[in-house]
Amino acid sequence: MRPSRVALLGSALGLCGLLLAGCTFFGVPTGQERTEADALEQEIAGYQGWKTPDWVEGYNESVHPLPAYVKYYVNDIGMSDIDDPPNGSVFVKEQFDEDKQLIGLTVMKKIDGYDPENKDWFWAIADASGGVTNAGRLNSAWTSNCISCHKKGDGGGDLLFVND
Ligand code: HEC
Incomplete structure (x- = not known):
């Protein structure tokens, strides 16, 4: 290949790398996280039929x-042990x-081994019709620092507020 082509290819690859890093930074899921995000979108399709813990029924004024x-809506797995939600729990x-x-919507799903340092939560933002727009660890300034805030305010050490 001629040197100019190599340079061109190199910068194209560099650009892709930057774009991918940018995607991660902005919380737009790629690769494995895209797969998880798509699965989560399917999973939350019927969330309005899920249960609400009785101490937060209806509208709650938000600190968010x-x-x-x-x-709040919690799937059956989460409701089975809300103080220590098992893998597969979705809030x-x-x-x-x-x-x-x-x-x-904002969504948290517990996925075994996904992020052990942060209690294995997979974080997502969805639009009003349930389409997942951002997902993953979501802890950059552009994705509203889900993890650091949930770490700060949380009482029980599980990064969840609703069970405190
Ligand atoms: C500045 C602090 C803060 C940030 C940033 C934040 N949260 Fe929260 N989150 C809260 C608080 C406080 C609650 C309890 C409900 C309320 O007061 O709104 C909450 C509740 C939740 C709940 C319900 C389960 C629970 O913990 O009780 C989900 C799901 C959630 N947040 C997801 C997210 C996601 C996803 C992001 C990032 C896109 C995020 N949060 C960013 C403070 C924060």
Whole structure:
């Protein structure tokens, strides 16, 4: 290959690398995380039929940075032991504005071995119709630092608030 081609190829590869790093930074899932995100999207398709722990029934005023009100939905695995949620537990939080219009979802799923340092939570942001837009470890400034805030405020050491 001519040197100029090599350089071109090199910079194209470099650009791809940058894009991938950028995707991770912005929380847009790629590779294995894309697969997990797609599976999660399927899984939360029926979340409105899931249970809500009785101490948070209905609209709750939110401490979360974005919404005014939140509602909680937990899948059966999570409800089976909410104080120590087993692998496969999924927590969906609906976020509402001041007028109680649904503006989107945040989601946490426990996946065995996914991120042992952070209690194996897989984090996701979805739009109001359940389409996952961001997913993964989500701890950059652009993905609202899910992990660091959940670490800070959490009482039980499991990065969950709803069971504190
Ligand atoms: C500044 C702190 C903060 C940040 C950043 C944050 N959260 Fe939360 N999160 C909370 C608090 C506080 C609650 C309890 C409900 C409330 O007050 O809104 C909560 C509740 C939740 C819940 C319901 C389960 C639970 O822990 O009770 C989910 C799911 C969730 N957050 C996901 C996320 C995701 C995904 C992100 C990143 C995109 C994120 N959070 C970023 C503070 C934060």
